[in-house]
Amino acid sequence: MSLPNHFELLATDGSARAGKLITPHGMVRTPAFMPVGTAGAMKGVHWREVREAGTDIALGNTYHLMLRPGADRIADLGGLQKFTGWNRPMLTDSGGFQVMSLADLRKVSENAVTFRSHIDGTKVELSPERSIEVQRLLGSDIAMQMDECVRLPAERADIERAMRLSLRWAERSRRAFEIAPAGYMLFGIVQGGDVPELRRISARATVDIGFHGYAIGGLAVGEPQPVMLSMIEEIVPHLPAERPRYLMGVGTPDDLLEAIGRGIDMFDCVMPTRNGRHGVAFTRYGQINLRNARHADDPRPLDATSDWPATRETSRAYLHHLVKSGETLGAMLLSEINIAYYQRLMHHIRTAISQRSFSKFYQLTRAQWAQGDIAPR
Amino acid sequence: MSLPNHFELLATDGSARAGKLITPHGMVRTPAFMPVGTAGAMKGVHWREVREAGTDIALGNTYHLMLRPGADRIADLGGLQKFTGWNRPMLTDSGGFQVMSLADLRKVSENAVTFRSHIDGTKVELSPERSIEVQRLLGSDIAMQMDECVRLPAERADIERAMRLSLRWAERSRRAFEIAPAGYMLFGIVQGGDVPELRRISARATVDIGFHGYAIGGLAVGEPQPVMLSMIEEIVPHLPAERPRYLMGVGTPDDLLEAIGRGIDMFDCVMPTRNGRHGVAFTRYGQINLRNARHADDPRPLDATSDWPATRETSRAYLHHLVKSGETLGAMLLSEINIAYYQRLMHHIRTAISQRSFSKFYQLTRAQWAQGDIAPR
Numbered sequence: 050m051s052l053p054n055h056f057e058l059l060a061t062d063g064s065a066r067a068g069k070l071i072t073p074h075g076m077v078r079t080p081a082f083m084p085v086g087t088a089g090a091m092k093g094v095h096w097r098e099v100r101e102a103g104t105d106i107a108l109g110n111t112y113h114l115m116l117r118p119g120a121d122r123i124a125d126l127g128g129l130q131k132f133t134g135w136n137r138p139m140l141t142d143s144g145g146f147q148v149m150s151l152a153d154l155r156k157v158s159e160n161a162v163t164f165r166s167h168i169d170g171t172k173v174e175l176s177p178e179r180s181i182e183v184q185r186l187l188g189s190d191i192a193m194q195m196d197e198c199v200r201l202p203a204e205r206a207d208i209e210r211a212m213r214l215s216l217r218w219a220e221r222s223r224r225a226f227e228i229a230p231a232g233y234m235l236f237g238i239v240q241g242g243d244v245p246e247l248r249r250i251s252a253r254a255t256v257d258i259g260f261h262g263y264a265i266g267g268l269a270v271g272e273p274q275p276v277m278l279s280m281i282e283e284i285v286p287h288l289p290a291e292r293p294r295y296l297m298g299v300g301t302p303d304d305l306l307e308a309i310g311r312g313i314d315m316f317d318c319v320m321p322t323r324n325g326r327h328g329v330a331f332t333r334y335g336q337i338n339l340r341n342a343r344h345a346d347d348p349r350p351l352d353a354t355s356d357w358p359a360t361r362e363t364s365r366a367y368l369h370h371l372v373k374s375g376e377t378l379g380a381m382l383l384s385e386i387n388i389a390y391y392q393r394l395m396h397h398i399r400t401a402i403s404q405r406s407f408s409k410f411y412q413l414t415r416a417q418w419a420q421g422d423i424a425p426r
Numbered sequence: 427m428s429l430p431n432h433f434e435l436l437a438t439d440g441s442a443r444a445g446k447l448i449t450p451h452g453m454v455r456t457p458a459f460m461p462v463g464t465a466g467a468m469k470g471v472h473w474r475e476v477r478e479a480g481t482d483i484a485l486g487n488t489y490h491l492m493l494r495p496g497a498d499r500i501a502d503l504g505g506l507q508k509f510t511g512w513n514r515p516m517l518t519d520s521g522g523f524q525v526m527s528l529a530d531l532r533k534v535s536e537n538a539v540t541f542r543s544h545i546d547g548t549k550v551e552l553s554p555e556r557s558i559e560v561q562r563l564l565g566s567d568i569a570m571q572m573d574e575c576v577r578l579p580a581e582r583a584d585i586e587r588a589m590r591l592s593l594r595w596a597e598r599s600r601r602a603f604e605i606a607p608a609g610y611m612l613f614g615i616v617q618g619g620d621v622p623e624l625r626r627i628s629a630r631a632t633v634d635i636g637f638h639g640y641a642i643g644g645l646a647v648g649e650p651q652p653v654m655l656s657m658i659e660e661i662v663p664h665l666p667a668e669r670p671r672y673l674m675g676v677g678t679p680d681d682l683l684e685a686i687g688r689g690i691d692m693f694d695c696v697m698p699t700r701n702g703r704h705g706v707a708f709t710r711y712g713q714i715n716l717r718n719a720r721h722a723d724d725p726r727p728l729d730a731t732s733d734w735p736a737t738r739e740t741s742r743a744y745l746h747h748l749v750k751s752g753e754t755l756g757a758m759l760l761s762e763i764n765i766a767y768y769q770r771l772m773h774h775i776r777t778a779i780s781q782r783s784f785s786k787f788y789q790l791t792r793a794q795w796a797q798g799d800i801a802p803r
Contacts, residue, residue, distance in 0.1 A: 088753060089744070089747065089753075090748055090756075092753070092755070093754045093758070117750065118746075118750075122743070132744055132747075134740060134744065345495065345499070346502065362511060364509070366503050370465075370495045373494065373495075374465045374467075374494060376465060376469070377469055377757075377758075378471075378472070379467075380754075381470070381758070
């Protein structure tokens, strides 16, 4: 029993794809980058700026939201989209990954993960069924199956155990999702670490269960980029062409470009906001560290050719001063500038794919990054 | 030799006045509230929001800016207005008050204050002449004379000594300002603590020296509101009606309403942003603490009748969640909401004065504050 498909492929160029995904809260253009609003807020960025930057869909973290303010409360308030005022598509993770990285005293069993909340120490149980229920209460346009993700490097036996558990949880997640209203989606997650054989097994079995879309989990967790890219190459041929493909937790602009060239449609990452808080801007000239003293007297903007006002109009000298002074406004401006850069990159990639000029765009973009920042004054 | 007057009184209603002040970077409608951008940035608020909220003029702190990024650097970058991208009128304090409250190892002599920078421990000397020079380098539309401000309660002898020193510094500040380009302004500061006689002496002597406008310093430094208001009443009759009057470091919306009713034209205060960072909103219903659990499930906005989008559209439940979670966005939204509230209050006051209905507005506003917040759901 195949789930309905809400994804439409509009163009392909080599392995790169451009498409659109229809969700209950609106349309998502792919390739899509989802900025991360962990606890229902983007750190340092207003939702209106997230939208104006060109964002179609944002990510919320189930683990944080179920602990505070609570899934029932968000349901009563009309769902995460309405609660936050974002009012547009949202994807939520299953909570499993965050339990592993944030909660105390976690214990994984066949049935569920139990843990203590990092906020108030309450003991909480998260099973695949509960994760799906929480994501339904949150009103996620796209829910994720619960899985277990292993940090790399890891032993093959550990990777395989987690992958097999994730498959059993995939089936339970899928069953639990059956009562979801029409239009809402559930994505399965391919696991298997850096072991090609396990990735193939996981991909085939996950597709056999059948989901609205397919995610690749357990990458960007410590492995070098070439390992990540070769895993994508192992997995993608086993995924149905007509369904969206989401690479979880990735990445740098370079990662995005490479993964899109290998057939990925969706991404999420905290990097634009996290690097922004650390004084780093993503630009067409590559990453720029505003802490560097070379910017202290530089009246030029980060990129005079950008169509994003903060990127084009704010001087490097001012950004340097804000970052050095620890002013919130520095983190706010750089986070916004970075989200805008990511969304402009995605926009240009979508256009390039539609015009079948992706490899030309790929080369030009990489050449510009490699050239580095404009010369100091 | 009287300084040119850039202030025009447009209407009076009792002691309350509405006017306009023409500065090199634009016009300021009075009564005016100046939000504080200490180190060249408003904490948690974009400059475009500061403007959209209805702000005509902002305040920068000379002490912070001279230490970092430095006055010469800001001069080279085109002045504080251009450096920040605010591009509108700015007033700077003399730096004296901040030296007293922030710097280490400060020493006040007849000639100057010497201190160690709280940033890097550098020894710095700030004299009236240097303060005026720094403010000229910053490009302040309105510079303040250097003064010494005493925290209350204090001995009369201490208050008088500081007041007399401030008068000698007023003369030196005035002489140092003579080379300033046309259109830029220097305000004198009346000191004298809570001693009516000293306030009168200070007011007369400061007016004798002659400034573009007159400030009342050394209030809102620990004394009860009635003391502050009675000091204003002592001083105002000694100030020339045709010049602007600025009450430094004040205050709550209630303080503003009371002081405007006693003839004050300008204010500055960190309260909108500081209280915002602490989860407190200023509204027509008075101050509202968003930390309070009564808001956790409340989908209503702070004020459904406000014309400011964030005030009218953001739910109390979401604000409560952001504040409880320590999300930056909570501080950002509440700081913006508070600045917008202050500027709306000033706008309504200006309108009321022009229509000679200030006392009616005063009573209605106080009645609404006294009534308190809307009932919990």
